[in-house]
Amino acid sequence: MSIAIETTTVLAASTVQAVGAVIAVLTTIGFVAYVIANLRAGRDEVGSEIELAPNRKPYYDDEQLETTKLNRTLASGVVLLGIVAVCLPLYWLAEPGRQEGAEADMLRKFTDRGLEQYEEGSQCANCHGPEGTGGQAPYTLFDANGGFVANLQWRAPALNTVLLRFSRDEVFNIITYGRPGTPMVGWGAEGGGPRTTQEIENVIDYLASVQLSSEESQEAVAAELVADLGLLQGDDLEDPEKVAEAAKNIDYDSLATGEALFNLGRETGFASGAYACGRCHTRGWSMITEGDGAVEPASAGALLGPYTDYHDGSGGGIAPPLDDLLPRKFASVDELAEFVSLGSIDGLGFGIGGQGSGRMPGFGDDPNTEAVADDGQYTREMVCAVARYAATLQGNQEPLPEVPTTVAPPPTTTTTVADGEDAEESAAPTPPFCSDEAIEALNP
Ligand code: HEC
Numbered sequence: 001m002s003i004a005i006e007t008t009t010v011l012a013a014s015t016v017q018a019v020g021a022v023i024a025v026l027t028t029i030g031f032v033a034y035v036i037a038n039l040r041a042g043r044d045e046v047g048s049e050i051e052l053a054p055n056r057k058p059y060y061d062d063e064q065l066e067t068t069k070l071n072r073t074l075a076s077g078v079v080l081l082g083i084v085a086v087c088l089p090l091y092w093l094a095e096p097g098r099q100e101g102a103e104a105d106m107l108r109k110f111t112d113r114g115l116e117q118y119e120e121g122s123q124c125a126n127c128h129g130p131e132g133t134g135g136q137a138p139y140t141l142f143d144a145n146g147g148f149v150a151n152l153q154w155r156a157p158a159l160n161t162v163l164l165r166f167s168r169d170e171v172f173n174i175i176t177y178g179r180p181g182t183p184m185v186g187w188g189a190e191g192g193g194p195r196t197t198q199e200i201e202n203v204i205d206y207l208a209s210v211q212l213s214s215e216e217s218q219e220a221v222a223a224e225l226v227a228d229l230g231l232l233q234g235d236d237l238e239d240p241e242k243v244a245e246a247a248k249n250i251d252y253d254s255l256a257t258g259e260a261l262f263n264l265g266r267e268t269g270f271a272s273g274a275y276a277c278g279r280c281h282t283r284g285w286s287m288i289t290e291g292d293g294a295v296e297p298a299s300a301g302a303l304l305g306p307y308t309d310y311h312d313g314s315g316g317g318i319a320p321p322l323d324d325l326l327p328r329k330f331a332s333v334d335e336l337a338e339f340v341s342l343g344s345i346d347g348l349g350f351g352i353g354g355q356g357s358g359r360m361p362g363f364g365d366d367p368n369t370e371a372v373a374d375d376g377q378y379t380r381e382m383v384c385a386v387a388r389y390a391a392t393l394q395g396n397q398e399p400l401p402e403v404p405t406t407v408a409p410p411p412t413t414t415t416t417v418a419d420g421e422d423a424e425e426s427a428a429p430t431p432p433f434c435s436d437e438a439i440e441a442l443n444p
């Protein structure tokens with residue numbers, strides 16, 4: 001498939017070149033012929049300039065000049081004008097296609113260079129897996145005094161959905177500065193790394209070429225939930241039709257579903273945690289401690305408690321602890337869910353007194369497609385389920401058994417409806433973010 005695309009772009013490029021070459025050759029031949037004809041016209045008659053000089057020849061008489069000659073000149077003008085009239089629109093018609101072709105060709109070059117970076121130059125693939133499907137990175141754990149504790153692996157999240165949760169600029173910043181305290185180092189010059197801005201842009205172009213669609217991502221999450229929540233077992237999990245059928249039975253109102261989403265992939269390694277909240281919001285979440293040889297020396301396994309035994313939402317390297325979110329940070333689950341859906345934006349406030357840095361991803365809405373809402377990694381129902389679970393978290397304490405009730409905010413309908421025109425505009429208040437009404441409106 002990609003080979004087919006490549007050959008057509010190469011062919012398109014060479015057609016343009018071939019046409020150009022033919023025109024160049026014809027022009028050269030014409031010019032040489034003109035020069036030869038001129039030379040010959042002059043040569044024979046050396047010495048006879050007096051009779052032959054053009055200005056001494058009698059010119060056409062008036063009769064001929066004003067009819068035949070004039071008509072011929074005008075006719076040739078009309079013909080040339082006709083050619084221009086036909087060719088110019090044709091050129092205009094073809095121009096957008098040519099520009100698109102040139103752009104596609106450029107993007108293909110950038111993507112190829114990005115692929116080279118991803119696989120060879122910067123070895124992103126070593127940790128993040130081929131085509132950004134997720135992997136792991138070696139990590140050495142030290143104690144507070146810098147003493148060696150163990151060698152283990154750290155989850156390197158799948159990047160084939162990274163542009164569904166972060167904007168291009170945010171991804172650029174992550175790659176430039178890395179994630180201090182994790183195996184992800186800064187690759188850009190400002191982050192102390194070896195790569196130029198152009199090289200990082202190319203890697204992002206490559207990542208853009210391997211992104212899942214929002215539907216593919218949401219289906220993958222649903223399938224993982226089906227397995228996690230035990231809605232199907234064994235071989236049935238391999239049958240896409242049965243999985244799709246079972247996915248309809250996921251109970252998005254239950255806290256168990258929210259908890260599974262919060263920790264998606266912790267047990268199974270699914271996408272190395274790319275769809276989970278815990279990898280940023282829970283201490284020790286990304287350290288892989290289960291499985292043969294996961295921890296070296298094996299005896300260190302018994303020492304890992306202080307690094308890994310934390311409740312969900314205890315707070316991670318870059319992300320704050322999640323505790324008492326309602327009503328400390330958000331007035332309602334709907335507002336909390338809307339924040340989880342959109343993520344944070346650098347320099348913009350959120351919730352009650354929150355200050356965004358652009359490092360909290362948006363799970364329900366692709367920030368790179370501003371015109372389209374709800375086209376993210378999660379469906380609206382998933383966002384609301386995980387938000388409900390997040391509302392029960394208490395940092396590193398036992399979570400609350402249920403979502404705390406909040407006082408409903410006063411209705412926000414405008415009361416100053418003066419004339420008929422305004423009345424229509426303010427008639428329908430938007431339903432709360434997680435209400436059945438809002439969710440049904442998304443899946444008619
Ligand atoms: C040595 C292993 C390693 C290499 C090489 C590496 N990364 Fe990472 N990267 C990680 C780990 C581990 C994380 C997760 C850090 C954390 O836990 O927050 C990460 C996180 C990221 C993230 C953030 C993803 C998210 O959703 O939070 C992006 C984007 C990223 N890496 C891109 C790249 C690119 C592009 C390259 C190549 C230029 C690269 N990485 C090379 C290990 C690596």
Ligand code: HEC
Pocket residue numbers: 262276277278279280281318319320321322325329336340344345354355356357358359360361363386387390
């Ligand atoms: C890539 C790391 C990362 C992931 C994954 C992540 N978050 Fe966050 N989150 C952050 C950061 C960083 C902040 C702090 C705000 C900022 O810096 O913009 C934050 C802030 C928040 C806040 C506001 C907390 C406060 O007190 O200000 C909530 C709520 C939240 N995240 C919920 C979630 C949920 C739910 C998920 C999973 C669906 C999630 N986060 C996944 C990094 C992450």
